[in-house]
Amino acid sequence: MNKAELIDAIASEAGLSKADAKKALDAFVGATAGALKKGDRISLVGFGSFSVSKREARTGRNPQTGKEIAIAAKNVVRFKAGAELSGAVN
Structure with a gap:
C-alpha cells in the first residue's frame, strides 16, 4: 500500500x-517525526510503539x-508492534 492508497x-x-x-496523515507523520527527533x-x-535507538560507529x-x-x-x-496488531496479522 502506498501513501495515496492509505489516504483513500x-x-x-x-x-x-x-x-x-x-x-490528517501528514499531521501524524510530522508530529511523529518531530517527537522522535526530540x-x-x-x-x-x-498498534505499537515507535522509538529511537543509537547505532554505534562500526567497521564494515x-x-x-x-x-x-x-x-x-x-x-x-x-x-515494535502491539498485541492487537500482531494478533490481526497472525
Whole structure:
C-alpha cells in the first residue's frame, strides 16, 4: 500500500474527504517525526510503539573489494508492534 492508497483507505473508513485524510496523515507523520527527533517515544495502545535507538560507529566491509570501511554512528527508528496488531496479522 502506498501513501495515496492509505489516504483513500483513511478517507473511506473515517468518512472524511481525501483532502482531510491527507492533512490528517501528514499531521501524524510530522508530529511523529518531530517527537522522535526530540528523542521521545510514541506509544499507540494496540498498534505499537515507535522509538529511537543509537547505532554505534562500526567497521564494515565493501563487498566488491573486501576493503574495510568506517560506518558512522547514527540514530535509527524502531517500531515494535502491539498485541492487537500482531494478533490481526497472525
